[in-house]
Structures are given as structure tokens and as C-alpha cells.
Amino acid sequence: MTFLPDLQQWIDGAAARHGVPGAAVAAGMGDDLAEAATGVINLTTGVAATTDSLFQIGSVTKVWTSALVMQLAGEGLAGLDEPVRRYLPEFGVLDAAASERITVRHLLTHTGGFDGDLFEDTGRGDDAVLKLVAFMRENARQVSAPGELFSYNNAGFCALGALVARLRGGTWEAAMRELLIEPLGAEHMALYAEEAIMFRAAVGHVGEPLRPAPRRELPQSNAPAGSTPAAAPRDLVRFGRMLLADGVAADGTRVLPAGTFAAMCRPQVTLPRLGERYPAAWGLGLMLFDWDGRRVVGHDGGTPGQTAAWRIVPDCGLVIAAGANGGHAGAFLDEVLAQILASAAGLRLPSRVLPPETPAPFRPEVCAGTYAAPQGVFEVTADDAGLEITVSPPGEPSRTARFVHAGGERFVAVQKEDGVHPLIAFLRDGRYLYNLRAVPRTGSPMSGAPEVP
CATH class of the missing domain: 3.40.710.10 (DD-peptidase/beta-lactamase superfamily)
Known part of the structure; x- marks a missing residue:
């Protein structure tokens, strides 16, 4: 055969x-x-x-x-x-x-x-x-x-x-x-x-x-x-x-x-x-x-x-x-x-992981802030329904995506990128935005957020 x-x-x-x-x-x-x-x-x-x-x-x-x-x-x-x-x-x-x-x-x-x-x-x-x-x-x-x-x-x-x-x-x-x-x-x-x-x-x-x-x-x-x-x-x-x-x-x-x-x-x-x-x-x-x-x-x-x-x-x-x-x-x-x-x-x-029909509740204050690395600056704003994340890569136009809570420390993008829904998480009491890269928060990190296991 x-x-x-x-x-x-x-x-x-x-x-x-x-x-x-x-x-x-x-x-x-x-x-x-x-x-x-x-x-x-x-x-x-x-x-x-x-x-x-x-x-x-x-x-x-x-x-x-x-x-x-x-x-x-x-x-x-x-x-x-x-x-x-x-x-x-x-x-x-x-x-x-x-x-x-x-x-x-x-x-x-x-x-x-x-x-x-x-x-x-x-x-x-x-x-x-x-x-x-x-x-x-x-x-x-x-x-x-x-x-x-x-x-x-x-x-x-x-x-x-x-x-x-x-x-x-x-x-x-x-x-x-x-x-x-x-x-x-x-x-x-x-x-x-x-x-x-x-x-x-x-x-x-x-x-x-x-x-x-x-x-x-x-x-x-x-x-x-x-x-x-x-x-x-x-x-x-x-x-x-x-x-x-x-x-x-x-x-x-x-x-x-x-x-x-x-x-x-x-x-x-x-x-x-x-x-x-x-x-x-x-x-x-x-x-x-x-x-x-x-x-x-x-x-x-x-x-x-x-x-x-x-x-x-x-x-x-x-x-x-x-x-x-x-x-x-x-x-x-x-x-x-x-x-x-x-x-x-x-x-x-x-x-x-797909965006849930009913996003899980989360603590917005853990995520909101600015995270910066050579690949770009991530501005994260939060409300009770999810996150708006604006990425500004060096020398390129900014782009904004909506993320909703998918359980644990994970958030999933509502819109697809490259045909799939990207995922992110927040690590170490909100010190890092994580997308396989640990992107540090600028300034003082928030406290009280659970760490990703």
C-alpha cells in the first residue's frame, strides 16, 4: 500500500x-x-x-x-x-x-x-x-x-x-x-x-x-x-x-x-x-x-x-x-x-484554544499596563469583558487586537492571525506578558496576581 x-x-x-x-x-x-x-x-x-x-x-x-x-x-x-x-x-x-x-x-x-x-x-x-x-x-x-x-x-x-x-x-x-x-x-x-x-x-x-x-x-x-x-x-x-x-x-x-x-x-x-x-x-x-x-x-x-x-x-x-x-x-x-x-x-x-462564548472572569488590574521589548511595545488596556492590546513594532504601523479570558492566566485573540487565534498569558504577578517571549512590564509590576503554573 x-x-x-x-x-x-x-x-x-x-x-x-x-x-x-x-x-x-x-x-x-x-x-x-x-x-x-x-x-x-x-x-x-x-x-x-x-x-x-x-x-x-x-x-x-x-x-x-x-x-x-x-x-x-x-x-x-x-x-x-x-x-x-x-x-x-x-x-x-x-x-x-x-x-x-x-x-x-x-x-x-x-x-x-x-x-x-x-x-x-x-x-x-x-x-x-x-x-x-x-x-x-x-x-x-x-x-x-x-x-x-x-x-x-x-x-x-x-x-x-x-x-x-x-x-x-x-x-x-x-x-x-x-x-x-x-x-x-x-x-x-x-x-x-x-x-x-x-x-x-x-x-x-x-x-x-x-x-x-x-x-x-x-x-x-x-x-x-x-x-x-x-x-x-x-x-x-x-x-x-x-x-x-x-x-x-x-x-x-x-x-x-x-x-x-x-x-x-x-x-x-x-x-x-x-x-x-x-x-x-x-x-x-x-x-x-x-x-x-x-x-x-x-x-x-x-x-x-x-x-x-x-x-x-x-x-x-x-x-x-x-x-x-x-x-x-x-x-x-x-x-x-x-x-x-x-x-x-x-x-x-x-x-x-478558541475564544469562549462566555469569557471567564479575571482581574483587569493584573494585566493592564505597558510591556516593552525589541520586537515592540504592547499597550494593554482592560475592562470587565477582556483586553485591548495595541502592538507597536519598530518602524511599522501599530495594530490593535481584542483578547478575551480563556481560563487560568490565558487570553485568546478574538480575531485570527495567520488563520489561527493567538494566545498570551501574564506571568510573575503581572511582571511579564508572555507569548513564548517574556515581555517585561515597564515601571513597577502589579502585585497580587497568581503566577502561571
């Missing part, structure tokens, strides 16, 4: 329903590989998407950077619980004491405690990432003590990329190609725009009506966090299969030390629960999900107008990878993931 015989039908239908211009999906289990593509890679040119089309993988890159760090650890070249400065003396943040304490493990698990969305464009060149590390020393504000609180952190992975480059004596890109891409036999993967144009490469689409994004990729300074890499989904499946094979590639080449994947899958930090669809914990560079009573691991990614998802179900050896280039990509990926997981793994994808 053909593995996932309905995959093409599933993605064609989901793309049409959710306004996705183009997408490609691959799933592997055992020796079987199913692939399908739909739509176009560019609405302007009308070039069809194919299964070997490259989609930007965004933060799925962080798992590859984590694998490079785990190689170093396995070779005894880096200790996960050693300060980053032992290997990269240039590393630092605004807080001098934190700069000395932050470890490699803190960066792998997003617990360094400093502002992480530092997308400074330091230009092109082999020193782009190291220049961002220098920028961090003067701009990365400490918002919690190292190891105290999970807060998703791109800049931390840029520092890990610089650490890899230093210890390997080259660049992060060279280490990626020599130590992962080539040993895996990943033939449809690009780390630069000039490499991507050698392939059928998708462009992102934004706006209403959809149009190609004005910029194809983010600065090279953030490459180890996911700003530049693109891949065909089949090569992300190839990477997942290597992990499931305990670090051995399809041709028998050992890529990672034995036991690496098991170590990466061990929970390092428990996350505040926004909903069953969100990660329950974080491993060493991996999102850890508890879906239908089973462990699922992986990562998501996003760049302007492009969205990626990558998942592994270890107990049955299933790997899924998908890329989409605009529209309501979140809803598209929800639908396709649910169909693949049910068919191949007998696993029910948990439902997302």
Missing part, C-alpha cells in the same frame, strides 16, 4: 481553503517517503511549486545549529554548562554579571534571560554574526536572571553560531555545509540567496491582496537563528531520519555522537501552558510537545511571508516537514499536520 496516498489531495484542498499560494510537504516513516507540492512559488511569475522547491525554513534552522553545538560537546570541545565566554570571549549582554554566568545550555534552552529579538543588519561577510555578538553587548537588556525563565531568544542562537564558527575555525555556514548538509546528502538546501537561485526557490507573500514580500530574507547576522536557510522538505525529513537513527545518515556516515538525539529530547525547562498545541517543554534546541499522550518533537519557522513546520514522532519513526509561502499558512499547516499524524501515526492533533 502506498504511504499517505491522499497527501496530494490533502494539501491541494488545504491550500485552496486557506489562501496559500504554494506549499510543499514531505513525510517519511521507515523506508517510505511521501511528497507533494501545490500552487506556485511566486504569484508574479506563476512558476509551479514542486517537491524539490526550496522554502525558507526560518527557526527550524535552530535545530541544525543545536546539532552543531552537540557535535562540539560530543567531541569534548565545548561543555554545555560552561559559560559561553569560555569559548567566545566577545559574548556579553548589558548586565555584566549575567554575561559571566550565561552558559551554552542557557542559550540552547532560551533561558539566558536577555532580550532576544535583535535583528541588527551587520552587512554581508564572514564577520556578520560576530558583529551581531558585539551589538548584543551594548543592546541586549537582561529581563530575568539566567536560568530563571523561558523566553524565546533568537540572539542567543546567533551567539551559538559564532561559538561554532570560533571552535571550528571558519564560519557557521561552512560548519553547516561540511558537518551536516554534505554528510546528510542534503542536495536541495541553500544558506545564501545566491545559492537559492540555483534552485526553484519560493518567495514569501504578504498583504491583502497577497503580493511577494519586498525582501526575500532577513540579515545574515541572524543566519544561525534562521534568517537565511532554505530547503526542500525532503531534506528536512532526511535530517530527522538521521536523528532517529541515533546520529547516523542514510549512507552509514555518523553525523552526531550516539545518544545525541535522546539528550536533545530530554526536557530542560517547562513552559507556561498556553494550550495543548503549544510546546509543553523545551529540550536542547527542540520544542517538546505532549500530543494525544505521546511525545512529539520538532520546531517551527517563519520569515517574511514564509512558514515552516518540522515534526518527529519518535515512537513510530515518523518525520514531517512542510513549507508554505503566504496566506493563512498556520491554518494550512494545522490541517495538513492533523491528516498526516492521524493517518501515519494514529495520533490526534490537539485542538487550538
Whole structure:
């Protein structure tokens, strides 16, 4: 019987329903590989998407950077619980004491405690990432003590990329190609725009009506966090299969030390629960999900107008990878993931939290205030029925959304974004607005609010 015989039908239908211009999906289990593509890679040119089309993988890159760090650890070249400065003396943040304490493990698990969305464009060149590390020393504000609180952190992975480059004596890109891409036999993967144009490469689409994004990729300074890499989904499946094979590639080449994947899958930090669809914990560079009573691991990614998802179900050896280039990509990926997981793994994808018909009561004074981080300022006003949250990203128009209480410390947006209803919570007596990033309240925090468990 053909593995996932309905995959093409599933993605064609989901793309049409959710306004996705183009997408490609691959799933592997055992020796079987199913692939399908739909739509176009560019609405302007009308070039069809194919299964070997490259989609930007965004933060799925962080798992590859984590694998490079785990190689170093396995070779005894880096200790996960050693300060980053032992290997990269240039590393630092605004807080001098934190700069000395932050470890490699803190960066792998997003617990360094400093502002992480530092997308400074330091230009092109082999020193782009190291220049961002220098920028961090003067701009990365400490918002919690190292190891105290999970807060998703791109800049931390840029520092890990610089650490890899230093210890390997080259660049992060060279280490990626020599130590992962080539040993895996990943033939449809690009780390630069000039490499991507050698392939059928998708462009992102934004706006209403959809149009190609004005910029194809983010600065090279953030490459180890996911700003530049693109891949065909089949090569992300190839990477997942290597992990499931305990670090051995399809041709028998050992890529990672034995036991690496098991170590990466061990929970390092428990996350505040926004909903069953969100990660329950974080491993060493991996999102850890508890879906239908089973462990699922992986990562998501996003760049302007492009969205990626990558998942592994270890107990049955299933790997899924998908890329989409605009529209309501979140809803598209929800639908396709649910169909693949049910068919191949007998696993029910948990439902997302929806706005309740009757919102639960809450204490408005706990939430109201101003919260600020590099990605924007959040102005939260509250009334008895819910919250109005205005986000003002740097250099972009402000946008306001209505949130209603969904129980516990969670609030769910009334309107969809990317085809799904976003969730937020408020942590530590109202000190932080949490949306996987812990955004601190400006001024004095309110007191008396219960902490998210």
C-alpha cells in the first residue's frame, strides 16, 4: 500500500481553503517517503511549486545549529554548562554579571534571560554574526536572571553560531555545509540567496491582496537563528531520519555522537501552558510537545511571508516537514499536520484554544499596563469583558487586537492571525506578558496576581 496516498489531495484542498499560494510537504516513516507540492512559488511569475522547491525554513534552522553545538560537546570541545565566554570571549549582554554566568545550555534552552529579538543588519561577510555578538553587548537588556525563565531568544542562537564558527575555525555556514548538509546528502538546501537561485526557490507573500514580500530574507547576522536557510522538505525529513537513527545518515556516515538525539529530547525547562498545541517543554534546541499522550518533537519557522513546520514522532519513526509561502499558512499547516499524524501515526492533533462564548472572569488590574521589548511595545488596556492590546513594532504601523479570558492566566485573540487565534498569558504577578517571549512590564509590576503554573 502506498504511504499517505491522499497527501496530494490533502494539501491541494488545504491550500485552496486557506489562501496559500504554494506549499510543499514531505513525510517519511521507515523506508517510505511521501511528497507533494501545490500552487506556485511566486504569484508574479506563476512558476509551479514542486517537491524539490526550496522554502525558507526560518527557526527550524535552530535545530541544525543545536546539532552543531552537540557535535562540539560530543567531541569534548565545548561543555554545555560552561559559560559561553569560555569559548567566545566577545559574548556579553548589558548586565555584566549575567554575561559571566550565561552558559551554552542557557542559550540552547532560551533561558539566558536577555532580550532576544535583535535583528541588527551587520552587512554581508564572514564577520556578520560576530558583529551581531558585539551589538548584543551594548543592546541586549537582561529581563530575568539566567536560568530563571523561558523566553524565546533568537540572539542567543546567533551567539551559538559564532561559538561554532570560533571552535571550528571558519564560519557557521561552512560548519553547516561540511558537518551536516554534505554528510546528510542534503542536495536541495541553500544558506545564501545566491545559492537559492540555483534552485526553484519560493518567495514569501504578504498583504491583502497577497503580493511577494519586498525582501526575500532577513540579515545574515541572524543566519544561525534562521534568517537565511532554505530547503526542500525532503531534506528536512532526511535530517530527522538521521536523528532517529541515533546520529547516523542514510549512507552509514555518523553525523552526531550516539545518544545525541535522546539528550536533545530530554526536557530542560517547562513552559507556561498556553494550550495543548503549544510546546509543553523545551529540550536542547527542540520544542517538546505532549500530543494525544505521546511525545512529539520538532520546531517551527517563519520569515517574511514564509512558514515552516518540522515534526518527529519518535515512537513510530515518523518525520514531517512542510513549507508554505503566504496566506493563512498556520491554518494550512494545522490541517495538513492533523491528516498526516492521524493517518501515519494514529495520533490526534490537539485542538487550538478558541475564544469562549462566555469569557471567564479575571482581574483587569493584573494585566493592564505597558510591556516593552525589541520586537515592540504592547499597550494593554482592560475592562470587565477582556483586553485591548495595541502592538507597536519598530518602524511599522501599530495594530490593535481584542483578547478575551480563556481560563487560568490565558487570553485568546478574538480575531485570527495567520488563520489561527493567538494566545498570551501574564506571568510573575503581572511582571511579564508572555507569548513564548517574556515581555517585561515597564515601571513597577502589579502585585497580587497568581503566577502561571
